[in-house]
Amino acid sequence: DKSTVVMNGVDTDQLYYIPKDEAREHIQMDTAEINILSVGSLIYRKGFDLLIKCVAKLKLDARHENIQLYIIGSEGAEGDYRRELNRLIDDLGVKKNIVFVGQVSNDELKYWYSASDLFCLASRGEGSPNVLSEALACGCPSITTDVGSAKEMINTKPDLGLCVKPDCESELLSALDKLLAVNLDRIGNFEFYSQFDWGWCAEKVSHEYKKLS
Numbered sequence: 001d002k003s004t005v006v007m008n009g010v011d012t013d014q015l016y017y018i019p020k021d022e023a024r025e026h027i028q029m030d031t032a033e034i035n036i037l038s039v040g041s042l043i044y045r046k047g048f049d050l051l052i053k054c055v056a057k058l059k060l061d062a063r064h065e066n067i068q069l070y071i072i073g074s075e076g077a078e079g080d081y082r083r084e085l086n087r088l089i090d091d092l093g094v095k096k097n098i099v100f101v102g103q104v105s106n107d108e109l110k111y112w113y114s115a116s117d118l119f120c121l122a123s124r125g126e127g128s129p130n131v132l133s134e135a136l137a138c139g140c141p142s143i144t145t146d147v148g149s150a151k152e153m154i155n156t157k158p159d160l161g162l163c164v165k166p167d168c169e170s171e172l173l174s175a176l177d178k179l180l181a182v183n184l185d186r187i188g189n190f191e192f193y194s195q196f197d198w199g200w201c202a203e204k205v206s207h208e209y210k211k212l213s
Helices: 020-027 048-058 082-092 106-115 130-137 150-154 169-180 186-193 198-212
Strands: 034-039 067-072 098-102 118-121 142-145 161-164
Touching (some): 048 067, 106 130, 118 130, 118 169, 130 186, 142 150
Parallel strands (some): 034 118
């Protein structure tokens, strides 16, 4: 009761809504495919294995047979889980459906978030996940696990996306299937979430300090 939580801000000069077709053309992504984007270091904690398993099941449905999962990121401080992920991809027969993009510059990220049908953070542990705020600032419908402050972030407005239990493949699969079937207001969500820039964050922190003086 003596604490106040202030969300991280987001760089709205770099991250903002772009029409999906325009964004896909920029990064040369097939306009017809259904795609999911995930961003993070290639480590076990990020839950990419769960997401890959879900994609393997989604592609069995005729509605999602052209599904693609794009993973942006490289090895992190906790190691490189890529070998295990590639083994899982081979075992599930989804090599054509998974793309490891590697690192992407900050000024290109807005195109990836805007081009994607949805963003998914399947992490097993986070603090205040910047990638989720980046996706929401671009208006991308998002799914996150209930880790760190992610649930608070996704619930700042109805219909930004869905929050599921961490490390639960069945809940994640259900959320992916549900969100792929609806059209959320990407422009409205972008306009709402773009208020949470770093200026907003600084003002909130300043306000809390002034209350103590």
